[in-house]
Each structure stands twice: as structure tokens, then as C-alpha cells.
Amino acid sequence: MKLFEFEAFANPRRVRVFAAELGIELEREQVDVLAGEHLQFEHLQRNPYGAVPTLELDDGRTISESAVICRYLADLNAEGQHSDLLGNTTTERALIDMWDRRVEHGLLGAVASFFHHGTEGLATDKYRNSDWGQHNKETIAAEMHRLDQQLQEHKYLAGETFSIADITALCAVDFAALLGMPIADDHVALQGWYASVNTRDSVRA
Amino acid sequence: MKLFEFEAFANPRRVRVFAAELGIELEREQVDVLAGEHLQFEHLQRNPYGAVPTLELDDGRTISESAVICRYLADLNAEGQHSDLLGNTTTERALIDMWDRRVEHGLLGAVASFFHHGTEGLATDKYRNSDWGQHNKETIAAEMHRLDQQLQEHKYLAGETFSIADITALCAVDFAALLGMPIADDHVALQGWYASVNTRDSVRA
Numbered sequence: 001m002k003l004f005e006f007e008a009f010a011n012p013r014r015v016r017v018f019a020a021e022l023g024i025e026l027e028r029e030q031v032d033v034l035a036g037e038h039l040q041f042e043h044l045q046r047n048p049y050g051a052v053p054t055l056e057l058d059d060g061r062t063i064s065e066s067a068v069i070c071r072y073l074a075d076l077n078a079e080g081q082h083s084d085l086l087g088n089t090t091t092e093r094a095l096i097d098m099w100d101r102r103v104e105h106g107l108l109g110a111v112a113s114f115f116h117h118g119t120e121g122l123a124t125d126k127y128r129n130s131d132w133g134q135h136n137k138e139t140i141a142a143e144m145h146r147l148d149q150q151l152q153e154h155k156y157l158a159g160e161t162f163s164i165a166d167i168t169a170l171c172a173v174d175f176a177a178l179l180g181m182p183i184a185d186d187h188v189a190l191q192g193w194y195a196s197v198n199t200r201d202s203v204r205a
Numbered sequence: 206m207k208l209f210e211f212e213a214f215a216n217p218r219r220v221r222v223f224a225a226e227l228g229i230e231l232e233r234e235q236v237d238v239l240a241g242e243h244l245q246f247e248h249l250q251r252n253p254y255g256a257v258p259t260l261e262l263d264d265g266r267t268i269s270e271s272a273v274i275c276r277y278l279a280d281l282n283a284e285g286q287h288s289d290l291l292g293n294t295t296t297e298r299a300l301i302d303m304w305d306r307r308v309e310h311g312l313l314g315a316v317a318s319f320f321h322h323g324t325e326g327l328a329t330d331k332y333r334n335s336d337w338g339q340h341n342k343e344t345i346a347a348e349m350h351r352l353d354q355q356l357q358e359h360k361y362l363a364g365e366t367f368s369i370a371d372i373t374a375l376c377a378v379d380f381a382a383l384l385g386m387p388i389a390d391d392h393v394a395l396q397g398w399y400a401s402v403n404t405r406d407s408v409r410a
Contacts, residue, residue, distance in 0.1 A: 048351065049307060063299045065306040072299040094268045094277040101270040102254060132337040146253065 001026065003069075004046060005053040006033040010108060010175040011066045012053040013205075017167045018070040020202035021085055022077050036124045067100060070164055084161045092159075099150075099158040099165035107147065108172035110139035115179060140181055144173075144190060151189035155196075162197070170197050206231065208274075209251060210258040211238040215313060215380040216271045217258040218410075222372045223275040225407035226290055227282050241329045272305060275369055289366045297364075304355075304363040304370035312352065313377035315344035320384060345386055349378075349395060356394035367402070375402050 003026045005012035019026050031037045031052050038050045046062045047054040054064045055072070063069055074086055087093035116125050118133025147169060150157055157165040173183060173194060183190050197203065208231045210217035224231050236242045236257050243255045251267045252259040259269045260277070268274055279291055292298035321330050323338025352374060355362055362370040378388060378399060388395050402408065 048354070049311075057296070061296065061300070063296075063303055065303050068299050068302045068306060071302065072295060075295040075298070090277060090280040091262070091266065091268075093280070094273050095266070097273045097276065098268055098270050101273060106254075127340055127343075129334065129337045129340065132334045135332055135334065138332075149253070 001058055002056045003028045003053055004031050004043065004056065005029070006031055006038070009033065009052065010111070010171040011051075013171045013174075014066045014164075014167055015053045015055075015069050015073075016205040017171070017202045018085065018164060019073055020205035021167070021200075022073055024073055024077065033122065033124075036122075039124055067104065067164070067168075085164050085167075087158075087163070096158040096163045096165055099163070100168050103143075103147070103157065103165055103168045103172060107140065107143035107176070108168060110136045110143055111172055111176045111179065111181075114140060114181075115175075119179060137181065140176055141184070144176075144183060144187060147193075148187040148190040151193045156193070162200075166193075166197055167202075170194070170203060206263055207261045208233045208258055209236050209248065209261065210234070211236055211243070214238065214257065215316070215376040216256075218376045218379075219271045219369075219372055220258045220260075220274050220278075221410040222376070222407045223290065223369060224278055225410035226372070226405075227278055229278055229282065238327065238329075241327075244329055272309065272369070272373075275372075290369050290372075292363075292368070301363040301368045301370055304368070305373050308348075308352070308362065308370055308373045308377060312345065312348035312381070313373060315341045315348055316377055316381045316384065316386075319345060319386075320380075324384060342386065345381055346389070349381075349388060349392060353392040353395040356398045361398070367405070371398075371402055372407075375399070375408060 003015060005015070005028055007030060031043050033052060037043060038052055044050055046056060047064050049064065051064050053066060053069060054062050055069045056062050063072055071086065074083065087096040114133055114136040115121055116133070117129050118136060121128060147157065154160065156162050157169055176182070183194060208220060210220070210233055212235060221231070236248050238257060242248060243257055249255055251261060252269050254269065256269045258271060258274060259267050260274045261267050268277055276291065279288065292301040319338055319341040320326055321338070322334050323341060326333060352362065359365065361367050362374055381387070388399060
């Protein structure tokens with residue numbers, strides 16, 4: 001099993017932090033996205049969509065989509081002692097998954113769109129729409145505000161336990177900060193959550 | 206349990222078709238998105254993100270995100286006789302989930318962006334970027350081409366059995382056709398798959 005990834009990006013980091021929480025060490029290989037390696041034959045053979053992260057199984061099959069890889073790793077983790085990350089009951093699983101996707105489609109999606117359209121982005125992206133990119137800055141602010149509201153009422157995004165939704169949010173927040181959009185000072189709950197999540201060993205994965 | 210939805214849209218339809226495949230009948234209530242009801246207090250109390258579909262549980266909690274609602278319904282379905290839709294092994298589940306998300310982030314995402322930016326869209330969407338909208342037509346064509354390639358080698362999107370990924374693709378393809386972008390004639394495999402999937406009773410849900 002090997003993870004093809006690009007260390008600097010938010011999505012591969014989601015998988016690294018999740019694996020670290022599970023205590024799983026992954027063999028990793030870098031695909032240099034800035035140099036366009038994700039669109040070269042070798043990686044497209046692994047993943048016709050050119051995405052990182054991509055997990056290559058021992059039988060040669062490959063799995064992509066960060067949340068899917070995380071769920072796969074949790075499924076493999078026979079000890080099952082970390083299912084808090086995904087939820088222990090039907091309803092818990094749904095609520096955690098819901099928040100993970102809200103963050104993914106909301107904040108992380110807007111950060112990715114800002115990166116691709118509102119900054120230099122990747123040389124391999126042929127189409128760039130600066131106005132659309134700038135609009136995503138507003139969306140980033142609005143999405144951070146939503147997370148702050150949720151965290152005013154709950155310790156973690158999906159409730160009282162740390163979950164995959166917090167991992168996705170952490171990676172999105174850090175990538176936003178890297179692009180010049182840190183958490184606003186008046187988002188006190190989000191700031192407090194960020195400080196707390198950042199004390200976990202896994203975030204250094 | 207009640208599904209708040211807007212019948213004309215692709216995402217609510219994903220849940221309806223999935224539930225029909227499971228043999229689950231859902232109580233449904235329409236949220237008139239064209240009239241902006243999704244952004245009114247009543248619906249925002251159910252879902253602060255204003256999204257449809259939203260499933261209200263009997264205890265008053267709500268679950269959103271179409272794929273999450275589908276997984277929740279399958280989890281509830283004690284008989285477990287329809288797990289083909291989500292996969293029966295760890296690897297099958299991952300591959301089906303991967304294809305579902307590829308379709309959701311790829312074709313369905315592009316169709317939604319075209320709808321919101323390249324057409325009249327919703328009166329409630331304040332920001333509209335026509336150039337970005339039109340660019341999504343290229344993405345729609347490219348994503349349909351990817352699906353056609355996959356279907357040249359497999360009967361269904363995630364392999365040899367009908368799955369949630371096919372439901373998502375069907376809803377995306379039909380919504381694209383509604384917006385004037387039917388499957389191209391030279392996508393013979395995608396056309397054949399579409400004809401086959403359309404014979405299922407559930408697609409009339």
C-alpha cells in the first residue's frame with residue numbers, strides 16, 4: 001500500500017493526519033504537482049483524474065478521494081479503537097460525515113477555487129477566472145463564520161468528539177492562512193478550536 | 206423521518222432513486238427553491254446551509270448531503286439486501302464511493318456551476334459569473350467523456366454492478382440534458398449505459 005501525494009496541499013494532509021490518528025504509517029511517494037507530474041502518464045495510469053492523494057493497494061488497484069481513503073483505512077484498522085473519528089452509531093456517522101462534507105464543499109472548496117483562480121495557482125491549469133477567484137474570498141469568510149457559529153455551541157465541529165470533520169477543517173484553515181487568509185480575530189470560537197486541535201500530535205504528520 | 210427536497214433538482218433525486226432501490230418510502234415535503242424558500246427561517250432552522258435535500262429525523266435532528274443521507278438510509282435498512290449499491294467489501298465500498306464522488310465533484314459539480322452561472326439560475330444567487338458558467342460547459346463535455354471511457358470497460362461506473370455512483374451520474378446526466386447538454390452521439394458506451402439504467406423502476410421515483 002502506497003500513498004501518492006503532494007505534501008504541501010490540503011487534501012493529502014487530510015489523509016496523513018487521519019492515518020496518524022489511527023496509528024497507521026503509510027509508505028508515501030511525492031507527485032510534484034507544481035511540476036505537472038500529476039498529469040503525466042505515470043500518475044494518470046494510477047488515477048485517470050490526475051488527483052492526489054491516490055492510494056495504491058497491494059494488488060495494484062488504486063483508490064482516490066481523500067474521505068474515501070480515510071474510510072478505507074479505518075475499515076482496515078481491525079482494532080477499531082479510533083472509530084470516534086467517523087462515528088460509532090448510524091446517526092453519529094451521518095452527522096460527522098455531513099460536517100466533513102460541509103467543510104469540504106464549503107471552506108476547502110472555496111480555498112481551492114481561490115488558489116486556482118485568484119492566485120498564480122498551478123501552471124498546468126489552463127483556465128483562470130480572476131473575478132471568480134476573488135469571489136471565493138467572500139465565500140471563505142462566510143464559511144469560516146459558519147464554522148465559528150457551530151463551534152460556539154460545540155467543542156468540535158460534529159459535536160463533542162474530535163472527528164474527520166475537524167481534520168478537514170484544520171487542513172482547509174491552514175491552507176487558507178498560507179494563501180493570506182487567516183482566521184479573523186473576532187472568530188473567537190474558531191480560534192479556540194484551532195488552538196486546541198493544533199495540540200494533537202497527528203497534525204504534524 | 207421526513208425528506209425536505211425540491212423535486213426538480215438533481216441532488217434530491219439522487220436520494221429518491223436510492224431510497225426507491227432500497228424499497229424505502231419517504232415522507233416528503235417540497236421546499237420551493239425557485240421561490241427562495243430554502244433561505245427562509247423555517248428551512249434554515251432545519252439546515253443552516255439552506256441545502257436540499259435535508260432529512261429530518263424523528264428526534265428533530267437533521268442530516269444533509271445527499272450521499273450521507275443515502276448511506277444513512279442503507280444503514281437503517283436492517284435487511285441489508287441492497288448493499289450492492291454501496292459495496293459489500295472494504296475495497297468494493299471504497300471503489301464505489303470513489304466513483305460516486307468523482308461523478309459528484311466532476312459532472313454534477315460542473316452542471317451545477319453551469320446552472321448557477323451560465324443560465325438564469327436562481328434569483329437568490331447574488332453573484333453570477335457568465336464566463337465561469339460557460340467554462341463549465343467544457344468541463345461537462347470532458348467529464349462525460351471520462352464516464353464514457355470508464356463505461357467502455359465496465360457495465361456500470363464502479364464495475365459490474367449497479368451502484369450509488371450510477372444514480373448520481375443518471376441524475377447529473379438528466380439535469381445536464383434539461384439545460385441543453387444531452388449525451389453526445391459518439392459517446393456510445395455512455396448512451397448504452399443510460400438506456401440500461403433508465404429501465405429501472407427506481408428512476409421514476
